[in-house]
Amino acid sequence: MSFFDLSAKRLDGQPQDLSQYRGQVVLVVNTASECGYTPQYDGLEKLYEARKGQGFAVLGFPSNDFGGQEPGTAQEIATFCDTRFHVKFPLFEKVKTKGEGQSPVFAWLAKDGGEPKWNFHKYLVGRDGALIKAFPSKVAPDDRELASAIDAALAQPRP
Numbered sequence: 001m002s003f004f005d006l007s008a009k010r011l012d013g014q015p016q017d018l019s020q021y022r023g024q025v026v027l028v029v030n031t032a033s034e035c036g037y038t039p040q041y042d043g044l045e046k047l048y049e050a051r052k053g054q055g056f057a058v059l060g061f062p063s064n065d066f067g068g069q070e071p072g073t074a075q076e077i078a079t080f081c082d083t084r085f086h087v088k089f090p091l092f093e094k095v096k097t098k099g100e101g102q103s104p105v106f107a108w109l110a111k112d113g114g115e116p117k118w119n120f121h122k123y124l125v126g127r128d129g130a131l132i133k134a135f136p137s138k139v140a141p142d143d144r145e146l147a148s149a150i151d152a153a154l155a156q157p158r159p
Helices: 040-054 074-085 104-113 144-154
Strands: 007-009 015-017 025-031 056-062 122-125 131-135
Touching: 007 104, 025 040, 025 104, 025 144, 040 056, 040 074, 040 144, 104 131, 122 144, 131 144
Parallel strands: 025 056
Antiparallel strands: 007 015, 025 122, 122 131
């Protein structure tokens, strides 16, 4: 089973097969609107805009798992992300990233990448749907190590 065999609901409640991203490099991030790392939305959007033409996507999954820092409704999250950070990358419904009720997406990611320890934990998935590496919250979107890993994944041929 690969990442692209999973599905999730978009922030607007519509189901989406993640197979839509098959052949792309994907950065999955658990997000929160009231976290010290929330300004990373800006860097994630810049990363997405700079590389989306190369087959790269950022997928944001809001979560209230850490410190209750994502209490908003889907509409509040959408409005916040749009007005504060002009987020254009896909956002999904709020999910549980760990423990009982964990979303299938994060259960799959945690299998090899470990569960997130806080908001804005990042998982890099290759074009083949395999997990490449997980990055803790403190690794900013413009971090050299993350950028190098993304670029190396983008250099791989599409399956």
